[in-house]
Amino acid sequence: MGSETPLLPLCLPVIDFSNEYLKPGEPEWDLTSADVQKALQDYGCFEASFDRIPIELRKLVFETLEELFDLPLQTKLRNVSKKPFHGYVGQYPMVPLYESMGIEDPDVAERVNAFTKPLWPQGNNSFSSTRIHTFSKKLSDLDITIRRMIMESFGLDKYIDEHLHSTNYLLRVMKYKEPDTEETKLGLNAHTDKNIVTILYQNHVEGLEVQTKDNNWIKVKPSKDSFIVMIGDSLHAMLNGRLHSPNHRVMMTGTETRYSLGLFSIPKAGHIISSPEELVDEEHPRLFKPFDHVEFLQFYYTQAGQRSQSALKTYCGI
Ligand SMILES: O=C(O)CCC(=O)C(=O)O
Numbered sequence: 001m002g003s004e005t006p007l008l009p010l011c012l013p014v015i016d017f018s019n020e021y022l023k024p025g026e027p028e029w030d031l032t033s034a035d036v037q038k039a040l041q042d043y044g045c046f047e048a049s050f051d052r053i054p055i056e057l058r059k060l061v062f063e064t065l066e067e068l069f070d071l072p073l074q075t076k077l078r079n080v081s082k083k084p085f086h087g088y089v090g091q092y093p094m095v096p097l098y099e100s101m102g103i104e105d106p107d108v109a110e111r112v113n114a115f116t117k118p119l120w121p122q123g124n125n126s127f128s129s130t131r132i133h134t135f136s137k138k139l140s141d142l143d144i145t146i147r148r149m150i151m152e153s154f155g156l157d158k159y160i161d162e163h164l165h166s167t168n169y170l171l172r173v174m175k176y177k178e179p180d181t182e183e184t185k186l187g188l189n190a191h192t193d194k195n196i197v198t199i200l201y202q203n204h205v206e207g208l209e210v211q212t213k214d215n216n217w218i219k220v221k222p223s224k225d226s227f228i229v230m231i232g233d234s235l236h237a238m239l240n241g242r243l244h245s246p247n248h249r250v251m252m253t254g255t256e257t258r259y260s261l262g263l264f265s266i267p268k269a270g271h272i273i274s275s276p277e278e279l280v281d282e283e284h285p286r287l288f289k290p291f292d293h294v295e296f297l298q299f300y301y302t303q304a305g306q307r308s309q310s311a312l313k314t315y316c317g318i
């Protein structure tokens with residue numbers, strides 16, 4: 001009889017962020033930080049249970065998403081940005097079920113108004129802006145908590161403020177049309193995120209899958225109160241490879257539309273991502289040359305970037 005290695009259950013670690021004692025200096029903070037570090041080393045991803053965004057607001061945000069995507073295509077195309085893939089994305093033959101829009105700086109009320117105004121020029125949709133803004137602001141608190149914990153767990157306390165100021169937020173709202181067939185259809189191609197940290201929230205329709213380091217796919221089944229937290233390539237590079245940046249995709253089945261939102265913390269243009277000396281030693285030689293995130297993104301969208309197994313390694317790997 002061969003010895004059997006017990007299979008690890010294919011699900012993401014769940015970490016609680018609703019605890020009222022989760023403050024720097026409290027024992028809960030250190031315990032949670034250790035869990036965050038372990039989950040991100042092993043999976044690059046975890047499920048965060050976070051009750052600070054009232055369920056009513058979350059429902060209203062999905063109502064706004066439905067209204068947004070029900071607008072005529074011509075109107076949705078008014079969502080434009082100077083940065084690549086920050087505006088309306090959709091109508092791609094490779095991923096025909098997928099459509100998304102981008103809201104830059106959703107934590108700033110005026111910037112959300114600048115997004116909604118061209119979409120509803122004569123309508124009074126100030127409530128939609130308020131929902132998106134309030135939701136994003138509360139979710140950015142979770143992003144900050146997690147990034148603070150990550151920096152502390154690698155002894156990078158002195159860089160926390162500089163790091164937190166080096167990013168902007170982008171909220172992407174996404175719709176995946178139901179395939180309406182028995183078969184499973186691709187919703188979004190497998191990719192790694194290119195930013196710092198992504199926090200995802202979805203309606204009741206599942207579809208997100210995350211690849212483990214040993215190449216298995218985990219079908220993510222978040223509970224109602226949970227958000228999926230994921231590391232992007234820029235944080236992977238900044239931490240000299242210490243945290244995993246996971247491949248993930250969306251696979252759709254069934255007859256229901258999937259709506260999701262992603263809050264992306266993204267390095268500001270001109271900010272150079274470079275691993276601090278503290279994370280470079282004989283055991284951990286420097287893995288990446290310093291790089292500008294916007295220039296890296298531009299490379300990612302070239303043919304060479306799209307063809308590489310890891311755009312990050314091709315672009316700035318040592
Ligand atoms: O819709 C989702 O859950 C995932 C979206 C995603 O991976 C992305 O926008 O980068």
Ligand SMILES: [Fe+2]
Pocket residue numbers: 191192193248
């Ligand atoms: Fe992604």
